Amino acid sequence: MFALVDCNNFYVSCERVFNPALQGRPVAVLSNNDGCFIARSEEAKAIGLVMGAPAFKSRELLKMHKVAVYSANFPLYGDMSSRVMATLAELAPDIEIYSIDEAFLDMSGFRRYDLDSYARSMRKTVRQHTGIPVCIGIASTKTLAKVANRLAKKNPRYQGVSILNTDEEIHAALAITRVEDIWGIGRQWSQFLHAQQIHTALDLARAPAPWIRKHLHITGARVQAELNGNSCLKLETVRPAKQSICTSRSFGRSVAAFDELLQAVSTFGGKCAVKLRKEGSAASLLTVFICTSPFNDPAKKYWGTRTVSLIQPSQDSITLVRAAGLILESIFRPGYDYKKAGVIVSGLSPAPLSPAILPLFPDEEPASYDRNKKIMIVMDSINQRYGSGSVHLAAENSAGWKPHQELLSPRSTTVWSDIIKVRG
C-alpha cells in the first residue's frame, strides 16, 4: 500500500501558520513578479479566483471580498516543506518526497495496523508539529493513492483521510473521478479521451489496453495499469541527481539595454552555479535565452536562445557567468523590450575533483580551475553563514530588472531579522 500525503493549499497554509488572523478569510498567493495566482484558500476558490490566472484581471474581486494577497515567499515555503517531510519521515519507514507539498509513503509494513486510525494520527502529528493541514489517500498503487487523496480533499465526509481497500471502493472512486483529474492525464489527453467517449477513470481503466498503448503511449498504458491495481511506479526513496538546472525570471519592467540584460543573465548564471555546487554536479552545456513578452504585438516579439558546450564540465560561478555573457552577446538584438531571461545548465555529471581534461597548450586553465574552486568554497561558506547573497560576483546585479514582490510576508523561519519584523 502507498499513502499520498498532500498539504492543503500549501502556500496559503504556510502564510496562515505565521498569521493566524488569516484563518477563515480568503487568501491567495501570487507567482514571482506578482503575476498569477499559484495558491488559493478554499474561501478564495469559492469566490472564483482561478489557479494560474493573472491577478490583475481579478482586481475587483480581490477588493470586493477583501482577499489577503501575498507575493510568493519561497524561502518560507521551502523551509516549512522540510519540516513537514521530516515529520513524515519519522512516521513511516520509507518516504519519497514528490514535490514541495507532497510525499508518498510506503505503508506495506502496516498491514497489521488499523491503517485508517494510523493515517488520522499522522495527520494530527503533522498539524501539531508544523501547523500545516494535510490530506492522506491510501491505496495499492501510487495513481490510486492520488485518486484517494483527491477524494479526501474534496469530500469533507472523509475528514482528510481516504483509503481504497476493496474492489467496490476502488470501483466507486474511479466512477466519480473525471479523466482530467487523474495523475498523468493532462489537458491534451483528456480532451482526446472525452472525444472518444472516455469520461471517467473507470472508463479509462476499462478501455482496451492495446488501444491505450497506441494512442497514449507507454505513459498512458502505465496510468491505466495503475488504475487497475497493477503497480508500475515504485517508491523512489533516493532522489536521482538532476539532469538540468534552470534559473529564469520575468522582469519587473521591460529591459532594453544590453548592460541590464547582462546583469540579469549574470545573476542567473551565478544562481545556476550555486545550485550545481549544492547538487554536487558540473555542467557541460550552457543555454541562455532572452525574450520579449508573449503578449506583445507580434512585430515586437523576439525569442533568442543559444546553447554552447563548455571546454570542460564546470560548477564555477566565474566560468559560467563569463560564458553566459558571451552567449548573450551573440543572441542580443537591439530595439526590443525584453521581459524575461534565463540560464539553463545541462549535460550534468558528478563534479570531478580535478580538471577532467587538461589543456593541450599551456594557458591559464589548470591554474584558474584551482583558484576558482578555492574562491567558490570561500563564497559558499560565507553565504552559508551570513545568508545567501552576502557575497556574489560584481556582475550579478538586480537593480534594473528586479521582479515585483510588493506583498511579501516575513521569512519567519530562515532570517533572524525577519523574525524581529514579525514581533515588531
Place this chain on the structure above:
DNA sequence: TCTGGGGTCCTAGGACCC
C-alpha cells in the same frame, strides 16, 4: 500598466556506424 518557474519522460526522425 499588469500574464510564473522549474522540472521529467517519451517518441520520431535524422545522422551516422558496419
Place this chain on the structure above:
DNA sequence: TCTGGGGTCCTAGGACCC
C-alpha cells in the same frame, strides 16, 4: 530492371508533473 539489414546516438518537440 534491379539499390540491404541492423544497429546506436542525438535532438527537437510534445506530453506530463508540481
